Amino acid sequence: MDTESAYSGYSYYSGRSRGSHRHGERSRDRHKSRSKESSRSEKSVTINAPPAEPLLGDQSVRGEEVQDDNWGETTTAVTGTSEHSLSQEDIVRISKDLDDSVGLDCKRYLNVALSVILGLVVFLTPLAFLILPHLLWPDRLRACGTACEGLFISVAFKLLILLLAVWALFFRPPRAGLPRIFVFRALLATLVLLFVLSYWLFYGVRILDSQDEDYQGIVQYAVSLVDALLFIHYLAIVLLELRQLQPFFSLCVTRSTDGATQHYNLGQLSIQRAAVVILENYYKDFPVHNPALLTASKSRAAKHLAGLKVYNVDGPGENNAAAGIAQSQSRAMIAAAARRRDSSHNELYYEEAEHERRVRKRRARLVVAVEEAFTHIRRMQEEEQKKAPGDVMDPREAAQAIFPSMARALQKYLRTTRQQHLHSMESIQQHLAFSITNNMTPKAFLESYLTTGPTLQYGKDRWLARQWTLISEASVTSGLKDGTVFLLKCIDFSLVVTTKKIPYIQLAEEFIDPKSHKFMLRLQSETSV
């Protein structure tokens, strides 16, 4: 998903300057926490929502405004061939890319640098503890016996393990960028820093000042430091990795535009981490968002209002008098619409039946065309390749050869199911070459066009992985609780997430003796006498 590392959270900076002035924790955690950058919609900057903001009402108003203003543009972009037209999404995306690539690289490198410095300090502390006595008072130092030298080996290996473990846990490239700091990492970094500082304090006062001669004691002190660091690392593993594995909450994710719903079981996570998990699953579980499928219901809604012909040319936000008139007008419209005998349900039924019939007819033609096209191609065997090198084609050319015979049927089918903007001719030919190479049947080739797949199946420009905004009333670093609701907003749709606690299951036991399975015959005979 988010493999480019050029982004660090814009809101890191704002989060940092806002709340936390702890210098030490800036280091490790900022870099290591998965930095999900906050996106900006074309109208407002949403980094973290203030708690008093109503969630859905605000969004719907904004959404309607967008729809009203760009109505013409989005419709034409969807129905035409999408090779050269720019929709609002594209404009936003381009401006975003320009924006983000400029100012944020230095932040990220700063984070990396600070975390590396902290890591080096922690790593070199035991070595410093061991080396400083030799440098400062070598003559007074008691010689190191065998047991002491054994401890050297243990320090070396433990440091090596610590190095590998810290790299594995903290220094791998992050999967996602989060809006706020990762609380656990911050706490752990603070803990480590305090710990190391207290060890240095003790060392400085008791050993350096008094120039202790007992070298074995110093070595044991260094070993104890490394042991304690390993235990802190163990705590880090439990807090960061293990705690969220046990399922605790069940999250219900609904897409606002078409109602597609999924459920996920998650452990105890903060809201932002839960959002990342949900988004990762979104790309594989939810069918791709198709705005073309929503125009039918919108036109029906428009017809309801259009029945009484009230024009409201100015947008919302006019002066109070006009707003008052508009309100009373809308109430009158609703009342009139309720009284009128509405036959739109009838139209909907017949329209849907007609559409279904049309889709099935086109689908039948498509399947036949593709099957026939596939019969024109045959895989050449090894011996034939050597014998007749004349008319040999590689998969790409073979695909281009048979594509024209099925192109028309495929294009018509995609138009009827309103998927034509999801597949370009290039991608269709590529998929055809891929199917031919892997000996797929026509049905296997068609599967990706007959059913809408998850978003990952389509091109990268559909992913919009950098455009997500987390909208939440509770603080996004607080943990999930029963009844937490938050929104994940993309450009033209949003995911509504509600949380429920997994019920506590009480199991009872019942023992059945295997010898207790006994049966008898039930007869009802009739005898004539």
Next chain:
Amino acid sequence: MSFIPGHPVTAVVQRIEIHKLRDGDNLILGFSIGGGIDQDPSQNPFSEDKTDKGIYVTRVSKGGPAEVAGLRMGDKIMQVNGWDMTMVTHDQARKKLTKKNEDVVRLLVTRKSLENAVRQSMMQH
């Protein structure tokens, strides 16, 4: 006709005397029985109480000696020639009815309509 285990059963009965018909080597009575303590009482269509394991008349052949004597389908047979029929197995009941050396069987049967008739006549008084 419901019974409580351990208590005596009271019922309004009708005496029916059937003369067996000789058909070749067999003596036939002209009806079929069902039920018995070794059978499944819940499948009995004639009993009121589905735990009643008594012997019931399931079929009466037309024009046979039983019909002539007044036996009806659904009657519960309480006694045959003095032998009790309320707590017998199906086979024991068959044996008591088909003894080769008896020409006549005297049954005590009960049915719901008898009880209703008696109750009605008692109410009239």
